[in-house]
Amino acid sequence: MRHFLTILSHEIRMLLVSPGTYIASVLFLSVMGFVFANLLDEYSHAPQEISPAVVFFQLFWLPVLFMVPLLTMKSISEERRHGTLETLLTAPVTTTEVVLGKYGAAYFLYMLLWGSTAAFFYILQRSAGDAQLLDTGPLVGGYIFIAVSGLFFIAIGIFTSSLSRSQAVAGIAGFALLFVLIFGMDFVADIDALGREAFEPIKTVTHGARVFQHLDDFCRGIVDTRQVLFYLSGSVLALILSILGLEAKLLHS
Amino acid sequence: MSPFHSFRAARWLRTTNLVLQAVLFVAFFVGLNYLASHYAWRFDLTQLRRHSLSAETKSYLTHLGEPVRIIVTLSQEDADDPDQASIYRDVRGLLREYVYAADTAAAGRIRVDYIDVYQRPREAEQLNLTANTVLFLSGEHGERRREVPLADLYRRRDKQRIAFLGEQAFTAAILDVSSPGQKKIYFLAGHGEMDPNAVDPVRGLSELRDALRQRNYALDMLDLARTRAIPEDAAVVVSVGAQTRYESYEQETLRDYMTNRAGRMAVFFQPAINPTGLEELLNDWGILADNVLVRDRGADGRADNGDLILSNLTPHPATQLLIENQLVLRFGATRAARPNPARATDPGLAVTPLVATGATAWGEREYRRRLHEFNPASDLAGPFAVVTAAERVKANDLRFSVPVGRIVAFGGADFVANGRLRAGANAAIVFSTLNWLVDRDPLLNLPARPVERFQLALSRDRLRHLRYMLLFAVPGAAALLGLLVYWTRRK
Secondary structure: OOOHHHHHHHHHHHHHHOHHHHHHHHHHHHHHHHHHHHHHHHHHHOOEOOOHHHHHHHOOHHHHHHHHHHHHHHHHHHHHHHOHHHHHHHOOOOHHHHHHHHHHHHHHHHHHHHHHOHHHHHHHHHHHOOOOOOOHHHHHHHHHHHHHHHHHHHHHHHHHHHHOOOHHHHHHHHHHHHHHHHHHHHHHHOOHHHHOHHHHHHHHHHHHOOHHHHHHHHHOOEEEHHHHHHHHHHHHHHHHHHHHHHHHHHHHO | OOHHHOHHHHHHHHHHHHHHHHHHHHHHHHHHHHHHHHOOOEEEOOOOOOOOOOHHHHHHHHOOOOOEEEEEOOOOOOOOOOOHHHHHHHHHHHHHHHHHHHOOOOOOOEEEEEOOOOOOHHHHHHOOOOOOEEEEEEOOOOOEEEEEEHHHHEEEEOOEEEEEOHHHHHHHHHHHHHOOOOEEEEEEOOOOOOEOOOOOOOOEOHHHHHHHHHOOEEEEEEOHHHHOOOOOOEEEEEEEOOOOOOOHHHHHHHHHHHHHOOOEEEEEOOOOOOOOOOHHHHHHOOEEOOOOEEEEOOOOOEOOOOOEEEOEEOOOOOOHHHHHOOOOEEEOOEOOOEEOHHHOOOOOEEEEEEEEOOOOEEEEOOOOOOOOOOOOOOOEEOOOEEEEEEEEEEEOOOOOEEEEEEEEEEOEOHHHOOOOOOOOOHHHHHHHHHHHHOOOOOOOOOOOEEOOOEOOOOOHHHHHHHHHHHHHHHHHHHHHHHHHHHHHHHO
16 A cells, blocks of 8 residues: 555645636535525524534535535546556556545545535624534534545445446446435335335334434434444445456456 | 466456455445444433433333334424424434434333324224324233323423423333333321322422322322221332321331331421321331421521522432432421431441531421520531431342342421422432332433524624625635636646
8 A cells, every 4th residue: 555645645636736626616615605594594584493503414415416426436437438547557556546545535625625614604603603503513413424424425436436437427326326325215214115024124224324314313413333334334345346346347458 | 278277267267256355345344234233332422411311211221121112103394383393303313312222122122113194094093093192012912002292292481392301201101111010109198298189389299299100100198097008019108298196006017018028118207297106117227307407507508598408418329310410409397317326336227318418507406496596505416417218138148138128218398399399409319219219220310401492693784794705705715726726837
């Protein structure tokens, strides 16, 4: 793993000098700013029982579904389409180092974007001057959720990018997988047929994998080792599958 | 050349190897998460652990004897009730903690099902479900059932929900359906004792009665003059504020119950009634109930209305909650109930002063006088105990002792009456004392969770300013940074 840091720093440098990164950042922050400003309207009309931070993080799926595929879709598929991956691998670097380097850079940008949204809460705090409005529990819990779940979401994006030479296909596949993970589990868990005892294990699995339930726990300040392990092991698995898939494709290219 | 030595074969062999590795890692992922589901930890990072279940509930759940099924018929959205989503969220979040806490129980898992009675009418009919309720079922065929209506889940003021009482209601319901038998408390009657069925703030115990029923106790009255015996199912016998003396045969019945049947008893004295006839019995158990009225000249020991403030507590299962949370008691008229120094050497008797007065208090012997002054020659000098517990223990062959009787004497009675039960930690010490008497684990009183509300109080101009800042300041900063990078690179 000697070259991992070299690849990571190169990827991050490329991201930071790319105009696309700033365009994406401006769009992301504009959308999230718009969402946050609109939800604060409700808080100015009537008292609400949920902290603004919780409502804000409940919309995490919006940037995840669109930003994660955009951030990751070109990372490996573009290298493969241009044939630069084979060239890169002639250097003394391994497939693992390449995948992890690209994964690390995408995760860095993902966290940078989400980290920028902390400015919204800072502005709110300065404007409202009400400490109670800015409940630290949901705020800290929400960002921990974003950090932990982001590991898995980005890994899924990298995995789908490793599946195809086409960026568009990788992006759509990433969107579909993330959609299934975020909304599909809730849908499956609510199927009445799973109420039967024979389906109890499936029900348990789907209940344990519901992302919105994880978010709810994190935002209440509860950290559950099962949920943390789900995201950590999921991201490791997605990365391993990306590496193995990439090696298989290189073998047959 | 052998086909196994060709590039083609080597490539497919390597591919198979990769596929097998992938299968192995998927299996590892599944196995790891399966293990994690059985050995999980859940941490509440909030400062006051406000989303965690109390130790009392956890104690019940870890010893849950049989599975409990919880059916929630609340729906997330209801046009008739705009608060429905909040209620649903509170209930769902709390029940998740119950399921997690009961996971460690040997036999008593908790399963929660969410059923919409309108979408699943057949099931609703089978289980006789109504909308907007939480139903607790236990027993082989769900024969023990208890419904918790939404009205019981919140404390309201001016039609607004101010506190969530879900944990109290759910724990009580779980205890109710999972316990085949209830512990029965007998309140002694016939001597002017306080009445569990009266709503009077001074002599009524209706609030205590309701709270005890909520904790799965069965209550009944017992007039020894009529029955002349303590029923077999008595878990605790309680005397609260007797105003006349117990007859000698009644004393003998109670003594027999305590000594020969390893009885459990709580005595709440009404000061200025002496003798009550129970002094002799308490003396057998190493407790001295002096005929004094507790007075306190210190500012810290007295409330504005003259109530005694008692914060001098000794560690004991009955006082654990109060010590941990630095709670204080508010007693009205009180006499002493202290360990008898003459019985301190009895090895089979453990006498613990639970609550004591401050050093500025004294026990006024001539309390019928108008003016109360501390007289060192005759009065009882503070500090001294006003609540004392005694436990008779018997060594057995297994090198540990087993309790063969417990009694707690309270110097006052009016602190459990409707008017004072909710003051300070009065209710907490009564419940934890009764739990200790009936051998339930050291239990804690369940606190209500306040319902928080968030509102943005800004003028129209400031709100508009905030909106512009959110819409333009942060994205603008990102755009500016991008332009700066672009300009630097061009140069």
